Amino acid sequence: MKYPIELKNDKQDIYYFKLRLALCFGFVFLLFFILLIRLLYLQGIQKNHYQTLAEGNRISIVPITPNRGLILDRRGLVLAHNYPAYTLEITPNKVSNLSATIDELSKLVDIRPADRKNFARLMADSFRAESLSIRNHLTDTEVARFSAQRYRFPGVEVKARLFREYPHHEKFSHLIGYIGRINKSELEQLEEDELSNDYRGSGYIGKTGIEKNYENDLHGKAGIKRVEVDAGGREVRVLSNTPPTSGNNLILTIDAQLQEVAEQSFGNFRGALVAIDPTNGEILAFVSKPGYDPNLFIDGIDEQNWRDLNDSPDVPLNNRALRGQYSPGSTIKPFMALAGLHYNKRSPSYSIKDPGHFSLSGSAHRYRDWKKDGHGTVDLFKSIVVSCDTYYYGLANELGIDNIFNFFSRFGFGKKTGIDMEGEVSGLMPSQEWKRKRHNQQWYAGDTISVGIGQGYDLVTPLQLAYATAILANDGVAYRPHLLKEVQSVRVNERRFPKMDIEFNLNLNQDHLKLVKSAMVGVTQPGGTAARAGVGAPYTFAGKTGTAQVIGMKQGEHYIERKVQERYRDHAWFIAFAPADQPKIAMAVLVENGGHGSSVAAPIARKVLDHFLLNKAPQSAPAMHEAKGGAND
Amino acid sequence: MIRQRLWQRFIAHLDPTLLASLGILLLISLVVLYSASDGNWYRVLTHMTNILVACTALWVGANTPLHYLMRVAVPIYLLGLALLIAVGFFGEIANGARRWLNVGVTTIQPAELMRIAVPLMMAWYFEKCQVTLTLKNYCFAALLLLLPVTLIARQPDLGTAIMIAASGLYVLFLAGISWRIMLAIFVTFMASLPLVWSTLHDYQRHRIMMLIDPSQDALGRGYHTIQSTIAIGSGGIFGKGYLNGTQTHLDFLPERTTDFIFAVYSEEFGLIGNLVLLSLYLFVISRSFIITTHASTYFTRLMAGSITLTFCTYIFVNIGMVSGILPVVGVPLPLISYGGTSMVILLLCFGILMGIHKNKRIVQT
Numbered sequence: 001m002k003y004p005i006e007l008k009n010d011k012q013d014i015y016y017f018k019l020r021l022a023l024c025f026g027f028v029f030l031l032f033f034i035l036l037i038r039l040l041y042l043q044g045i046q047k048n049h050y051q052t053l054a055e056g057n058r059i060s061i062v063p064i065t066p067n068r069g070l071i072l073d074r075r076g077l078v079l080a081h082n083y084p085a086y087t088l089e090i091t092p093n094k095v096s097n098l099s100a101t102i103d104e105l106s107k108l109v110d111i112r113p114a115d116r117k118n119f120a121r122l123m124a125d126s127f128r129a130e131s132l133s134i135r136n137h138l139t140d141t142e143v144a145r146f147s148a149q150r151y152r153f154p155g156v157e158v159k160a161r162l163f164r165e166y167p168h169h170e171k172f173s174h175l176i177g178y179i180g181r182i183n184k185s186e187l188e189q190l191e192e193d194e195l196s197n198d199y200r201g202s203g204y205i206g207k208t209g210i211e212k213n214y215e216n217d218l219h220g221k222a223g224i225k226r227v228e229v230d231a232g233g234r235e236v237r238v239l240s241n242t243p244p245t246s247g248n249n250l251i252l253t254i255d256a257q258l259q260e261v262a263e264q265s266f267g268n269f270r271g272a273l274v275a276i277d278p279t280n281g282e283i284l285a286f287v288s289k290p291g292y293d294p295n296l297f298i299d300g301i302d303e304q305n306w307r308d309l310n311d312s313p314d315v316p317l318n319n320r321a322l323r324g325q326y327s328p329g330s331t332i333k334p335f336m337a338l339a340g341l342h343y344n345k346r347s348p349s350y351s352i353k354d355p356g357h358f359s360l361s362g363s364a365h366r367y368r369d370w371k372k373d374g375h376g377t378v379d380l381f382k383s384i385v386v387s388c389d390t391y392y393y394g395l396a397n398e399l400g401i402d403n404i405f406n407f408f409s410r411f412g413f414g415k416k417t418g419i420d421m422e423g424e425v426s427g428l429m430p431s432q433e434w435k436r437k438r439h440n441q442q443w444y445a446g447d448t449i450s451v452g453i454g455q456g457y458d459l460v461t462p463l464q465l466a467y468a469t470a471i472l473a474n475d476g477v478a479y480r481p482h483l484l485k486e487v488q489s490v491r492v493n494e495r496r497f498p499k500m501d502i503e504f505n506l507n508l509n510q511d512h513l514k515l516v517k518s519a520m521v522g523v524t525q526p527g528g529t530a531a532r533a534g535v536g537a538p539y540t541f542a543g544k545t546g547t548a549q550v551i552g553m554k555q556g557e558h559y560i561e562r563k564v565q566e567r568y569r570d571h572a573w574f575i576a577f578a579p580a581d582q583p584k585i586a587m588a589v590l591v592e593n594g595g596h597g598s599s600v601a602a603p604i605a606r607k608v609l610d611h612f613l614l615n616k617a618p619q620s621a622p623a624m625h626e627a628k629g630g631a632n633d
Numbered sequence: 634m635i636r637q638r639l640w641q642r643f644i645a646h647l648d649p650t651l652l653a654s655l656g657i658l659l660l661i662s663l664v665v666l667y668s669a670s671d672g673n674w675y676r677v678l679t680h681m682t683n684i685l686v687a688c689t690a691l692w693v694g695a696n697t698p699l700h701y702l703m704r705v706a707v708p709i710y711l712l713g714l715a716l717l718i719a720v721g722f723f724g725e726i727a728n729g730a731r732r733w734l735n736v737g738v739t740t741i742q743p744a745e746l747m748r749i750a751v752p753l754m755m756a757w758y759f760e761k762c763q764v765t766l767t768l769k770n771y772c773f774a775a776l777l778l779l780l781p782v783t784l785i786a787r788q789p790d791l792g793t794a795i796m797i798a799a800s801g802l803y804v805l806f807l808a809g810i811s812w813r814i815m816l817a818i819f820v821t822f823m824a825s826l827p828l829v830w831s832t833l834h835d836y837q838r839h840r841i842m843m844l845i846d847p848s849q850d851a852l853g854r855g856y857h858t859i860q861s862t863i864a865i866g867s868g869g870i871f872g873k874g875y876l877n878g879t880q881t882h883l884d885f886l887p888e889r890t891t892d893f894i895f896a897v898y899s900e901e902f903g904l905i906g907n908l909v910l911l912s913l914y915l916f917v918i919s920r921s922f923i924i925t926t927h928a929s930t931y932f933t934r935l936m937a938g939s940i941t942l943t944f945c946t947y948i949f950v951n952i953g954m955v956s957g958i959l960p961v962v963g964v965p966l967p968l969i970s971y972g973g974t975s976m977v978i979l980l981l982c983f984g985i986l987m988g989i990h991k992n993k994r995i996v997q998t
Contacts, residue, residue: 013763013809013931016809017807017809017934017938018926020806020807020809021807021922021925021926021938024803024806024807024938024942025922028918028942028945028949031945031949032911032914032915032949034949034953034958035911035949035952035953035956036908036911038953038956038957038958039865039899039904039907039956040904042862042865042866042956043865043866043868043869043870043899043903043904043907044869044870044904046866047866047867047869047870049866050862050863050865050866050867051866051867051869053863053866053867054863054864054866054867054879054880055879057860057863057879057880057883057885058879058883228879228883229883230883230884230885231883231884231885236883
């Protein structure tokens with residue numbers, strides 16, 4: 001029968017069952033113990049670590065970019081401003097698969113290969129885990145399309161950012177300069193100056209011109225916002241907020257209308273014009289032609305445009321007014337005349353008979369006058385009016401290079417003017433010592449003679465020549481040329497002016513000055529070299545023409561403009577100041593390959609003077625809108 | 634008098650100790666769910682409805698006569714199997730898995746039904762053949778287990794498949810399978826691991842890899858574990874306070890009303906709260922073990938043992954995965970997680986457990 005077996009089995013079964021159950025219970029206890037250990041570890045021992053991680057999840061520190069200051073001309077016309085636009089930005093460390101995300105984005109928003117390239121460059125340059133722009137200037141449609149799909153793209157955001165814009169494009173390019181992305185070396189510099197905190201989240205810095213020189217004023221300080229964010233990166237609430245400090249607005253000494261007139265007067269010529277108020281050193285116009293569009297540089301210039309600008313024979317990126325070095329030509333004759341009077345080598349009444357050439361005693365070499373047959377009897381007054389070379393050959397020889405060097409150095413030749421713009425070059429005022437050092441040669445008397453008519457080793461920048469002219473116009477009292485008129489702090493409504501003390505006073509003999517100035521007035525009168533430019537001027541204006549040779553002429557060879565290729569034609573100079581008795585403006589005009597100073601450069605000066613002194617607007621008045629105060633937006 | 638009698642009959646099959654501890658846990662679940670759902674009353678009300686339905690199931694389970702339970706074992710199992718096959722053909726796909734079956738009024742997860750059908754079927758089978766248990770019987774029982782587990786794993790729903798496999802293995806173990814066979818099975822299992830690995834879905838492999846190093850994909854697959862670990866750890870000893878969990882309320886925690894609800898609780902109530910919760914669980918488990926030891930028949934012993942051990946496994950696997958010591962498999966925290974079907978099945982199981990307890994003497998005589 002089964003019965004007894006079953007009973008026995010049952011008892012045994014129950015025993016084994018309970019044994020196994022006890023084993024299970026023990027095992028469950030062990031599992032719970034493991035859980036307990038784990039929870040003790042997480043919540044007891046590692047508590048601080050995980051609390052830090054949770055805070056890091058929760059709190060996000062957002063830098064707030066300060067508004068960059070505006071740049072205005074002396075009348076309040078805006079030369080550089082900011083405008084808001086939408087950008088599409090990616091925070092790379094919040095996105096797992098970057099290229100796939102960008103591919104997806106490109107279905108919603110137009111992303112060109114150039115944008116990707118730009119983004120890759122930003123990635124390489126980015127120094128913090130910050131959001132980087134993949135597309136700027138989104139259209140409203142694109143913003144709407146992305147916003148609808150936003151949940152699909154964690155770590156991608158549309159942000160409203162302020163963009164820099166230069167509304168006048170080429171016109172003030174060399175003056176204003178531009179801003180661009182901060183590069184590695186600039187970042188290192190900022191960190192060294194302990195300014196990197198001010199630049200959190202901005203990413204742009206002034207690269208050239210005013211933008212660079214007054215970077216500290218224009219940039220302002222970044223603010224910081226601590227916000228609580230949710231997992232999607234959306235802001236839940238603001239925990240603390242340090243507002244940014246906006247950059248200061250700059251008011252320049254530049255007269256935009258005057259600059260406009262000057263630029264237009266150049267037509268298609270290349271060249272430079274610097275106009276200074278001699279009574280205080282304010283620069284009224286600062287032209288370098290051709291210019292370029294600074295807007296191209298803000299977010300990194302593309303290859304095509306860069307090649308166009310960089311390879312152009314016109315060298316539009318070269319700031320000619322600041323960095324162009326040219327032979328001064330005859331424009332230095334008024335200064336030579338002053339030197340002659342100063343060192344008593346010439347008296348006002350002393351005159352020479354000009355045969356049309358000059359030779360050193362014991363030498364057959366003929367230094368030719370520009371007028372083949374000479375100017376007849378020439379005294380100091382006439383030497384300037386007709387620009388007699390022979391007169392100055394003799395004078396230079398008698399003065400000697402040491403006197404010339406000393407006297408010209410006082411007018412700032414061969415030295416930086418100290419203008420508030422970076423990159424200025426010093427030109428060249430040669431001396432015996434210089435030649436020894438530079439060419440390892442002794443100074444020859446012939447060198448001095450070339451310097452005497454501005455065709456020797458000496459080189460000037462348009463700015464330098466304008467500065468020297470201003471000193472002359474202001475009777476030897478010099479003010480440092482400068483571009484900044486006023487700094488306006490938007491937040492505290494404070495205004496700051498740069499110092500405008502007299503830089504130095506040459507203490508020249510007033511009679512000498514009067515004579516030279518009257519001779520310069522004669523230049524624009526009938527009989528003078530710039531007589532045509534002076535016709536009908538309702539004010540007296542003083543000037544001096546000049547021609548800087550681009551190619552040397554052999555002995556006995558003649559320069560015929562028509563025959564020379566345009567690029568090898570002489571550069572035309574004209575310096576001027578007006579009104580002659582109480583100068584309000586002094587300037588230097590350079591026209592590259594313009595030929596004679598009288599024919600090209602002097603008319604430009606006349607137009608600028610007319611505008612400045614008579615407020616006679618040019619015929620095709622440019623439609624320039626006046627800025628509404630110093631609005632910072 | 635009559636009313637009192639009726640009431641006594643009504644509660645006669647319920648176990649007050651177990652019922653009270655289950656009640657406290659369910660209360661906790663309501664409180665936590667309110668926080669986890671960001672104060673969503675609709676969610677909380679739905680959960681309450683689920684609990685009510687589940688309590689009915691508990692009562693039904695407790696009052697079902699055991700012989701009746703044995704009688705329905707085979708039909709339920711076959712029904713469950715049929716539904717699983719139907720899911721394979723007509724199931725609705727959600728989150729890349731075919732788990733739900735639309736039956737007109739609602740969608741159901743047949744796999745959940747198998748959670749009770751498999752141990753029931755196996756316990757019934759062992760009861761039937763208990764006199765002459767041979768290796769052949771164990772093999773057939775194993776087949777009864779493997780069939781639904783394979784179907785569920787293919788859906789794919791690794792979490793449920795593992796849990797059902799576990800509940801069946803407990804039955805096998807408690808049925809008295811010899812240690813030698815278990816060792817053989819274990820060795821075979823270990824040897825077949827590479828084969829299993831090759832049949833796993835990519836996301837399943839990924840989850841296992843994530844356990845080894847969650848940070849290698851911090852925003853992808855590892856995100857769940859990292860964020861829940863942070864939530865638990867940052868809760869500290871006393872917790873951040875009710876409704877103050879930053880990980881919870883700023884959306885960092887995924888699946889926080891269902892599988893990851895333990896992280897919500899831990900963040901807000903800290904280590905102290907966890908000790909309370911684990912103690913409650915342990916209390917329920919202890920009570921269940923006592924009921925199991927007192928069970929009278931082979932069938933009820935196996936059934937009660939499987940229910941108890943499966944309950945423990947759910948708790949361990951869920952807390953283990955949320956606290957980052959086990960891979961992420963979709964396993965809810967019993968009695969706490971939001972979810973109707975699993976709640977109903979769970980309380981039905983506890984009802985059966987209570988019924989077993991009340992019937993111990995009746996059957997013994």
